[in-house]
Amino acid sequence: MGFTTPFLPTNRLIESLPEEERKRFLADCEIVEMEFGQMLVEPGEIISHAIFPLDCLVSLIATLESGGRLEVSMVGNEGMMGIPLMLGAQTSSLQALIQGVGPALRMSSACFQDHLAQSPTLERLMKRYLNFLMSQISQSAVCTHYHPLEARMARWLLMTHDRTRGDQLRITHEFLSNMLGVRRAGVTLAAKAIQNRGLISYQRGRIIVQDRAGLEEASCRCYVADRNIYDQMLEQVACPMHTSAHK
Amino acid sequence: MGFTTPFLPTNRLIESLPEEERKRFLADCEIVEMEFGQMLVEPGEIISHAIFPLDCLVSLIATLESGGRLEVSMVGNEGMMGIPLMLGAQTSSLQALIQGVGPALRMSSACFQDHLAQSPTLERLMKRYLNFLMSQISQSAVCTHYHPLEARMARWLLMTHDRTRGDQLRITHEFLSNMLGVRRAGVTLAAKAIQNRGLISYQRGRIIVQDRAGLEEASCRCYVADRNIYDQMLEQVACPMHTSAHK
């Protein structure tokens, strides 16, 4: 925990492209600053850009006509937004909501598709990531169905923590309740329970992770399962191995 | 409803390949008979074949270490098994369980990957399907979380009915309870409620769809949403349009 070196934001997918490719790719990207609460795309809407978070966090949310919402995946600098673009689709079936502010790289959809067509390496990489994403969404489905709120919340905090610099998460109970698909009051209870165990502390709009190991204990095994799948993916991509210890 | 012409089983994906391609593809396929309860693949296991149901039905099930199971998608002759193969993965993260018996086409994984590499048409088709699958899994996740058992069950029956010839589904409450991730007793109650409404009837291991329209009424909108996404996909693939009326 704690970066003392000046922070250099990167996207791990792009990072694992070979030098040449990466340069070519980056040449067609621009850096944008993501704002909190921004909807990158709504279900059914056309996807304008492929987006690679550098130091921001996006929630992928499945919605119901009747208004129900549920986060099914989270994208930080380990991933990307715009997967349907590589599947020949123009539109997203999910909502994408900026949950953590910061910079991201983006590239127009058409341009991204060109790069995909021209670079087998890039395509291979994206495919791996897509495979991971599918696993994650499926996992999310079972997890949500079977695990009690407290464990799900612990998992959510860990996942967010993994994709955030520092130990402070800027989110409200209200927001969390939307992500987890439960009442705000329910989140308050669960949060207090977790706080009483000394795993987190919080005040008005910010949650501070105090005891990561404890949180892993409190969370369902889905957290570890997810992380393992991600690590496997990275290995297969044969990029410089990150240490298996996260943070 | 009711096919009077002698039944010619086809797979709609393969069907929508152009003549030439299709022949080449079929030449490397073999027909196999699927048995009830057969596990095509377990999570983490290597995928040996790509499988294209002709007249059988497969459930894709997400599992938890702790034993929880939840069906996240269903594959009939409108789809295929072995999506990870086109994503550079060897293994499946889902369980695949034969739920409806009948014939299927299959092709070894390696061979399938060759075909993919050589036929852009095939690849485009598979990508579209994958896109649909992702939508379906996400939809499934929200649906399971928000909708009451009875509506989910109605949806499940409709989806199964769509992928089955005739109106008789050969499944037990027990089986259904596994798919929906609920107690068997719960299924019995929901089934009775639906039966009392005159939408289905059943005895020991078989459920008969009596009133499809009524079932759609009783099901959550997720059923229609799903079907729409699938129809959209077919349009994009620009294959001969099936009438929008199902069955």
Place this chain on the structure above:
DNA sequence: CTTTTTATGTTCCACAGCGTACCGACTGAA
């Protein structure tokens, strides 16, 4: 025809999470 197995019917209790509502506390803008 009898026995065993399998599928369904039903009941009792427990409880997580829902809907709703209201209150107090903090914060930022005027």
Place this chain on the structure above:
DNA sequence: TTCAGTCGGTACGCTGTGGAACATAAAAAG
């Protein structure tokens, strides 16, 4: 300093579903 707006704490009753059991009925095996 005040005030409006946001956020968190708490409480009440309700309900869908879980866990667990046991009873009956139909089918399969013998």
